[in-house]
Amino acid sequence: MANYVEEIKELVIDGEDEEIVDKIKEAIDDGVSVGDIVNNGLIEAMNVIGPMMASGELFVPEVLMSAETMQVGLNYVKPLLQDGDLKSLGTIVIGTVEGDLHDIGKNLVAMMLESSGFTVINIGIDQSPQAFVDAIVENNAQIVGLSALLTTTMPAMRDTVALIKEKGLDVKVAVGGAPVNKEFADTIGADGYSEDATGAVALCKGFVGA
The missing domain is CATH 1.10.1240.10 (Methionine synthase domain)
Incomplete structure (x- = not known):
């Protein structure tokens, strides 16, 4: 055969x-x-x-x-697909933060995550902190990924993490994008940071123990 x-x-x-x-x-x-x-x-x-x-x-x-x-x-x-053919590693909400219209990097990360066995809810670009919170709740997500490509939209990333924490949501927060680094991720209270799509997959797999 x-x-x-x-x-x-x-x-x-x-x-x-x-x-x-x-x-x-x-x-x-x-x-x-x-x-x-x-x-x-x-x-x-x-x-x-x-x-x-x-x-x-x-x-x-x-x-x-x-x-x-x-x-x-x-x-x-x-x-x-039958039940059991494809076991999801977990649900991830991913989007570009408010004021930022970049999506190529985010879409690549989303595709790589889905390809690795995650259920991915890609909410698109220019998403408000409340939009992320709503998507997390609606989809019972375990992880949320925030992308920013402009230094001017980094505060929106901070605001989004703050609202997620304020709402007490039990979700791991991953951040990435050209202006973002580990120090900034730590400062805003994110659970992890990746500089590329491969690292994002490894980070999210780590979150769910896969």
């Missing part, structure tokens, strides 16, 4: 989004389980991509292509 799972993994790593669905169909027709395709093909590919990005072997445009290919494959198989 062809090693469909390995082929699916390689298509994701290579960013071949036009071929991924056909290969998944072939695999299913030949008796490969959807759970195997998802966990050992799609998700495992992103586990390979992360270290390649961290080492400089792959760059953001290539990683985005891989993440998008993985997403195409995942969207195709989602209706076929």
